Amino acid sequence: MKNQKGKTMIVTSSKGGVGKTIFLLNLAGIFAKKNQKVLIVDCDLAGGAIALNLNLTVEKNIFHVYEDLVNHRYQGYEKYITPYHKNIDMISACKDPRQALKIDIEYIISFLEEMKNHYDIILVDTTHGLTRDNILLLDKMDIILYIMTNDLMDIKNTKAFMDVMNKIEKENIKVILNNSRDIGLNYFSKYDIRSIIGKNIDYSIDPSLYIKNITSFLLEGEIFTLNKSLTFKDKNDLKKLEKMAEDLIEE
Ligand SMILES: Nc1ncnc2c1ncn2[C@@H]1O[C@H](COP(=O)(O)OP(=O)(O)OP(=O)(O)O)[C@@H](O)[C@H]1O
Ligand SMILES: [Mg+2]
Incomplete structure (x- = not known):
């Protein structure tokens, strides 16, 4: 048991393929370097790729957490964990997408709450969009x-997402503009985006964090921010990501 309770952080988007998972993994790497104990939970239940991106072989996944909780067989979180790094553990999405259909997300939500007793940061990945589970x-x-x-x-x-968040009075949102996913996509200025979505952009990820040959790194299960040999074009941009991580720890 930890003295201080951990924090849950969920990574989400409206559109698929915008770089959620890569961002989450890079953030996990920075937290780990700052000696934070991180648990990554893949709540992109049917299509999650954290285990694949970390090149991990998984025995138990999130479906087993749910199945054991609902059948009163749950005896502690340890057996569902796949370790990746001394400060990073992971719980994978479902192996079979049909398992995802059976999960009642309320059980996972209470499980995530319990994980705050064991980890400093619980990073939750999602599928895109305002699905019921999300x-x-x-x-x-x-x-x-x-x-x-x-x-x-x-x-x-x-804009539609932020309108819903305003209606349900969610204020704990950080908007992150990912410019490292498609370099050259810069038609709208930050000012334009802010006036359309009605919300400030809290952080942007700069184009220099675009990683050439990303697939070869993913196949090796590398987290870029933990890879000492990988040098980014502009080190200051990585520092910005580190500053974001520090802000999030302090929040
Ligand atoms: N920093 C980056 N540098 C280069 N390519 C990137 C970067 N971030 C994302 N990509 C590209 O975008 C693809 C999608 O990224 P990622 O899987 O993180 O998105 P996602 O939002 O999690 O997608 P999904 O909605 O399918 O879960 C990656 O496979 C990669 O090709
Ligand atoms: Mg993803």
Whole structure:
């Protein structure tokens, strides 16, 4: 048991493929370097790829957490954990997408709450969009990290997302503009985006954090921020990501 309770942070978006999972992994790496004990939970239940991106072989996944909780067989979180690094553990998404259909997310939400007793930071990955599971999850997380790109459809859908968040009075959202996913996508200025979505951009990830040959790193299960040999074009941009992580620890 930890003295201080950990924090849940969920990474989400309106559009698929905007870089949520890569961002989450990079953030996990920075937290780990700052000696924070991190648990990554893949709540992109049917399509999650954290285990694949970390090149991990998994025995128990999130479906087993649910199954054991609902059948009163749950005896502690340890057996569902797959370790990755001394400061990073992971719980994988479902192996079979049909398992995802059976999960009642309320059980996972209470499990995430319990994990605050064991980890400093619980990083939750999601599928995109305001699905039922996502709405229920978002409502209970300490910090929502919303990822968007400089893309017309994404900006339009972000406005709709923020309108819903305003209606349910969610104020714990950090908007992160990911410019490292598609370099050259810069039609709208930050000012334009802010006036369309009705919310400030809290952080942006700069184009220099674009990683060439990303697939080869993913196949090796590398977290870029933990890879000493990987040098980014501009070290200051990585520092910005580190500053974001520090702010989130302090929140
Ligand atoms: N920093 C980066 N540098 C280069 N390519 C990137 C970067 N971030 C994301 N990508 C590209 O975008 C793809 C999608 O990224 P990622 O899987 O993180 O998105 P996602 O939002 O989690 O997608 P999904 O909605 O499918 O879960 C990656 O496979 C990679 O090709
Ligand atoms: Mg993803």
